[in-house]
Amino acid sequence: MRIATSHLGNLYITIKAWVQKLGLGGNLIIPPANNQRTLSLGVKYSPEGLCLPFKMSLGNLIEACEMGADTLVIAGGAGICRLGYYAKIQEQILRDLGYNFEMIGLSMSEHKLFGLPKLIKRLSNNASWFKVISALRFAVAKQIAMDKIERVVQKVRAVELIKGTANQLYAKAIEAIDNADDYNTLKKVQIDYIDQLNHVAKDTQTKPLIVGIIGEFYVVLEPFSNLNIESELGKLGVEVRRRTFISEWAKFSLFFNSLGLDEKSKIHKAALPYLKRDIGGDGWESVGEKVLHAKEYDGLIHLAPFTCMPEIVAQNIMPSTKENIPVLPVLCDEQINKTGMLTRLEAFVDLLKSKRRARNNTQHKES
Ligand code: SF4
Incomplete structure (x- = not known):
C-alpha cells in the first residue's frame, strides 16, 4: 500500500512522524512541496470556478499518483461550503485521468477529526490504541514545536537587521524537527532554535x-x-x-x-x-x-x-x-x-x- 495525501503547510512532517512511529514510513508518499507545476496541474483539471485549495490539492494528488500512490486520503467534510464536495469531485477527476487507487475520505469538519486516529489504526494493521495514540502524541509534539518556532520567527522578521536571517533559521529548524526521533532531541531542537532566533541582531529602537x-x-x-x-x-x-x-x-x-x-x-x-x-x-x-x-x-x-x-x-x-x-x-x-x-x-x-x-x-x- 502506498498512501498519499495533499499538502497543508508543514503538516506533512507531522503525518510522516506519526506513520513512521507505527512502522509505516515506507508506505507514505509525500508529493513535491507546492510549486508552479502543482498549481498548473490543478488548474488544468479543475472546473474553472472552484476555489484555490481545491485546485492545489488536486495538483498534489495528481503528483502523488505519478509517484505511484495507490491509496489517497482526500479531505472533505459535511461543511456548508463546497468543501463537502471536494472528495467526490477530486475522486472523479482522478479516475477520469486514468489513475487507479483506493480513496479514503477524511472529514475535516469540526468534531470529526476523530476519524483520523481510526483511519491510521486501520492502515497500521490494527495496531493497539496505545501505540496509535503514543505515535500521535509524538507527531503532535513536532507540530507544536514547529508552530512555537514560527511564532518567534514572525516577531524576529520585523526587526532583524539582516533581512532573511529568521527565514533561514526557520528552514533549518523545520529540517531538524523533521529528523528528530525522540522527545529529548525534539525539545533540544526547539530550545536551540528559539535561542538562536532570540540572538539575531535586531533594531531595538523601532516599535x-x-x-x-x-x-x-x-x-x-x-x-x-x-x-x-x-x-x-x-x-x-x-x-x-x-x-x-x-x-x-x-x-x-x-x-x-x-x-x-x-x-x-x-x-x-x-x-x-x-x-x-x-x-x-x-x-x-x-x-x-x-x-x-x-x-x-x-x-x-x-x-x-x-x-x-x-x-x-x-x-x-x-x-x-x-x-x-x-x-x-x-x-x-x-x-x-x-x-x-x-x-x-x-x-x-x-x-x-x-x-x-x-x-x-x-x-x-x-x-
Ligand atoms: S472555505 Fe470552502 S469555499 Fe472557501 S476556499 Fe475553503 S473549501 Fe473553498
Missing part, C-alpha cells in the same frame, strides 16, 4: 507595526498560495500575528471543541452582533477576529480564495463593524501576481504608519 492575518484556513497556512505574504510583511518591518496554526486547530478539534471551551467560541461570540451563525469555512471567524483584535493591531489582512463564498460574506461585513481597523482584502487564485501584491502591501503599510503617527501626535498633544 514595529502589528498586522493580523485572518481568513480562510488553507490560504492562511499555505505560503505558496499567498505568495509568502508573512515574509514580505517582515521585509517591510511588520510583525505578523495570526490565530490559525495547525497545532491549535488539531488540539481544539480533537479535544476541546465539543466542550465549547475553545478560543473559537470567544471569536464566534464576538462576531454575533454582525453574523449570527456559521456560514461555512472560516467566514464567521474572520468577522469575529476583526471585532476581537481591532484594538490590539494596527491593521488586518484578510486572505480569501477567489470565489470562496464564506469569505466573500465576511468581506462584505467588514466595512460595517463599529470596531474600526484598516482591513486589506487579498484574493488568492492562479492569477495572483507578486508585483501587484507587493505594491498593495507597501501602500497598506504606508497607510498604517501614517495612522499610527497621527494617533501618537494626538496622544502627545493631550498629555
Whole structure:
C-alpha cells in the first residue's frame, strides 16, 4: 500500500512522524512541496470556478499518483461550503485521468477529526490504541514545536537587521524537527532554535507595526498560495500575528471543541452582533477576529480564495463593524501576481504608519 495525501503547510512532517512511529514510513508518499507545476496541474483539471485549495490539492494528488500512490486520503467534510464536495469531485477527476487507487475520505469538519486516529489504526494493521495514540502524541509534539518556532520567527522578521536571517533559521529548524526521533532531541531542537532566533541582531529602537492575518484556513497556512505574504510583511518591518496554526486547530478539534471551551467560541461570540451563525469555512471567524483584535493591531489582512463564498460574506461585513481597523482584502487564485501584491502591501503599510503617527501626535498633544 502506498498512501498519499495533499499538502497543508508543514503538516506533512507531522503525518510522516506519526506513520513512521507505527512502522509505516515506507508506505507514505509525500508529493513535491507546492510549486508552479502543482498549481498548473490543478488548474488544468479543475472546473474553472472552484476555489484555490481545491485546485492545489488536486495538483498534489495528481503528483502523488505519478509517484505511484495507490491509496489517497482526500479531505472533505459535511461543511456548508463546497468543501463537502471536494472528495467526490477530486475522486472523479482522478479516475477520469486514468489513475487507479483506493480513496479514503477524511472529514475535516469540526468534531470529526476523530476519524483520523481510526483511519491510521486501520492502515497500521490494527495496531493497539496505545501505540496509535503514543505515535500521535509524538507527531503532535513536532507540530507544536514547529508552530512555537514560527511564532518567534514572525516577531524576529520585523526587526532583524539582516533581512532573511529568521527565514533561514526557520528552514533549518523545520529540517531538524523533521529528523528528530525522540522527545529529548525534539525539545533540544526547539530550545536551540528559539535561542538562536532570540540572538539575531535586531533594531531595538523601532516599535514595529502589528498586522493580523485572518481568513480562510488553507490560504492562511499555505505560503505558496499567498505568495509568502508573512515574509514580505517582515521585509517591510511588520510583525505578523495570526490565530490559525495547525497545532491549535488539531488540539481544539480533537479535544476541546465539543466542550465549547475553545478560543473559537470567544471569536464566534464576538462576531454575533454582525453574523449570527456559521456560514461555512472560516467566514464567521474572520468577522469575529476583526471585532476581537481591532484594538490590539494596527491593521488586518484578510486572505480569501477567489470565489470562496464564506469569505466573500465576511468581506462584505467588514466595512460595517463599529470596531474600526484598516482591513486589506487579498484574493488568492492562479492569477495572483507578486508585483501587484507587493505594491498593495507597501501602500497598506504606508497607510498604517501614517495612522499610527497621527494617533501618537494626538496622544502627545493631550498629555
Ligand atoms: S472555505 Fe472557501 S476556499 Fe475553503 S473549501 Fe470552502 S469555499 Fe473553498
